[in-house]
Amino acid sequence: MDSRLLIENVVIPAIKVAVVLGVMSGAVAYTTLLERKVLGFIQLRLAPRRVGFHGILQPIADGIKLLLKEDIIPDQADRVLFILAPVISIIPAFAALAVIPFAGRSFSVMGYEITPWITDVNIGILYILSISSLGVYGIMLGGWASNSKYPLLGSLRSAAQMVSYEVPLGLAIIGPLLLAGTASMTGIVRAQETQGMWFFFPQIVALFCYFISGVAETNRIPFDLPEAEAELVAGYFTEYSGMKFAFFYLAEYTNMIVVSSIATTLFFGGWLRPFPNVQALSFLNFLDFINPALSGVFWFAFKVFMFLYLYIWIRGTFPRYRYDQLMNLGWKWLLPLSLANVVVTAFILALRHG
Amino acid sequence: MSVGTLVRRFFLVEMAQGMWITLKNHFRPHITMEYPRERPALAPRFRGVPRLRRDPGTAEELCVGCLLCEQICPDDCISIVVDKRPGGKGKMAKSFIIDYERCCFCGLCVDPCPTTPITAIYMSHDYELSDYSRQEFITQREALVDGHPLKRYAK
Ligand code: SF4
Ligand code: SF4
Numbered sequence: 001m002d003s004r005l006l007i008e009n010v011v012i013p014a015i016k017v018a019v020v021l022g023v024m025s026g027a028v029a030y031t032t033l034l035e036r037k038v039l040g041f042i043q044l045r046l047a048p049r050r051v052g053f054h055g056i057l058q059p060i061a062d063g064i065k066l067l068l069k070e071d072i073i074p075d076q077a078d079r080v081l082f083i084l085a086p087v088i089s090i091i092p093a094f095a096a097l098a099v100i101p102f103a104g105r106s107f108s109v110m111g112y113e114i115t116p117w118i119t120d121v122n123i124g125i126l127y128i129l130s131i132s133s134l135g136v137y138g139i140m141l142g143g144w145a146s147n148s149k150y151p152l153l154g155s156l157r158s159a160a161q162m163v164s165y166e167v168p169l170g171l172a173i174i175g176p177l178l179l180a181g182t183a184s185m186t187g188i189v190r191a192q193e194t195q196g197m198w199f200f201f202p203q204i205v206a207l208f209c210y211f212i213s214g215v216a217e218t219n220r221i222p223f224d225l226p227e228a229e230a231e232l233v234a235g236y237f238t239e240y241s242g243m244k245f246a247f248f249y250l251a252e253y254t255n256m257i258v259v260s261s262i263a264t265t266l267f268f269g270g271w272l273r274p275f276p277n278v279q280a281l282s283f284l285n286f287l288d289f290i291n292p293a294l295s296g297v298f299w300f301a302f303k304v305f306m307f308l309y310l311y312i313w314i315r316g317t318f319p320r321y322r323y324d325q326l327m328n329l330g331w332k333w334l335l336p337l338s339l340a341n342v343v344v345t346a347f348i349l350a351l352r353h354g
Numbered sequence: 355m356s357v358g359t360l361v362r363r364f365f366l367v368e369m370a371q372g373m374w375i376t377l378k379n380h381f382r383p384h385i386t387m388e389y390p391r392e393r394p395a396l397a398p399r400f401r402g403v404p405r406l407r408r409d410p411g412t413a414e415e416l417c418v419g420c421l422l423c424e425q426i427c428p429d430d431c432i433s434i435v436v437d438k439r440p441g442g443k444g445k446m447a448k449s450f451i452i453d454y455e456r457c458c459f460c461g462l463c464v465d466p467c468p469t470t471p472i473t474a475i476y477m478s479h480d481y482e483l484s485d486y487s488r489q490e491f492i493t494q495r496e497a498l499v500d501g502h503p504l505k506r507y508a509k
Binding site for chain 2: 038041042043044046049313316317318
């Protein structure tokens with residue numbers, strides 16, 4: 001086989017996967033630190049400060065602690081599924097990152113053209129939806145395999161919640177898809193570039209529905225019923241400890257990043273700087289002098305960071321919903337709202353083009 | 355439901371208010387005290403572990419072995435053996451033991467103490483008492499008078 005072909009099709013994708021995995025694991029670790037810091041500020045506390053300067057090494061210390069902890073498997077648990085569940089929940093979370101475009105322009109290294117995304121399939125958003133809904137199996141199996149009542153209740157709640165919120169989530173995504181006319185993640189961002197606006201402006205209702213459903217999908221406060229500490233100890237991962245616990249934790253935070261990345265791509269123009277077609281603002285791509293891809297990555301990361309911050313800010317503000325309130329919100333408010341949004345968007349588009 | 359409530363509900367006004375409060379909290383000063391490094395200012399009448407002290411003028415041990423503190427202590431944590439004061443009149447405690455593990459910091463032992471100008475037993479300002487074995491809490495006279503070596507947790 002031609003060596004150039006080999007490098008292009010095997011080596012470069014492998015390196016890209018490794019880089020994305022590495023960077024994302026780091027980002028996830030530091031999201032936990034960010035969360036603890038922001039919650040600390042909200043509650044007038046200081047948050048971790050002992051390990052490293054202002055606690056900057058805290059995630060590493062946490063990782064080491066979790067690695068060294070005793071790994072308990074309950075006597076009556078289903079051993080195979082118990083071990084498999086954290087893995088099942090973390091793999092879809094990371095797999096969803098495969099189609100997310102981190103920057104717009106490709107760059108070349110040693111004569112090879114490298115695109116700043118792992119792959120760009122033309123059904124990118126469908127791929128993410130289908131992959132990320134597999135994550136619920138990890139939670140359900142984890143709760144069931146523990147053979148204990150709180151995990152089981154937690155995973156049942158989780159299943160109901162995920163199924164309910166998958167619907168408005170999917171419907172909310174349709175709005176931007178209609179505007180973009182494509183389901184490819186890069187295509188959506190390029191459509192925002194050619195139309196000269198982020199889809200957040202015409203699709204504010206969709207963004208609202210998407211974000212709330214996203215918070216619910218990732219089981220975050222105020223929708224963290226599957227792991228409600230006050231009622232269910234720790235929900236589906238009550239019986240987990242050590243590295244398996246860390247896997248669930250990582251999966252949750254990776255899912256947060258994935259939801260934020262999708263929101264960034266669909267509604268906030270992915271790698272685009274604010275007002276991508278206003279030439280006067282081109283100084284905003286201040287990393288261009290190194291590499292145009294780099295300023296794309298910067299804007300992407302900045303927007304994702306803003307979403308993560310919003311996530312944590314919401315967590316620090318709102319109390320948990322009651323179970324029936326959760327279902328009410330999902331089925332009676334978000335579903336009609338996102339459905340109406342789809343209808344209105346389609347109607348306006350039909351008028352404009354028809 | 356009035357129109358006002360409806361509008362407030364629909365536009366999530368309360369939620370926005372909540373977010374605004376937590377946003378403002380970002381910029382308020384923290385109330386955490388980083389304990390081993392910073393220490394709280396103790397009030398003068400703070401009751402730490404009971405200690406013995408010497409006469410501020412003559413540096414002699416003040417305790418006259420009257421056993422009043424031993425009798426009043428509700429937790430029975432003081433035990434005293436009395437002996438003649440060497441080379442002087444009166445008595446003194448040959449051995450004086452306070453079991454800090456049982457002490458409840460009530461301060462009752464200080465009230466009856468008859469010595470002048472100050473009480474021999476007093477409530478000190480030391481409160482850092484963790485240790486590795488129970489034996490360490492049974493404190494002898496030597497440590498009580500000249501200061502129990504306090505563990506310094508700060509670097
Ligand atoms: S403080 Fe109270 S409990 Fe402690 S030694 Fe004095 S009388 Fe006993
Ligand atoms: S009451 Fe005072 S003088 Fe009497 S035994 Fe106790 S410490 Fe000594």
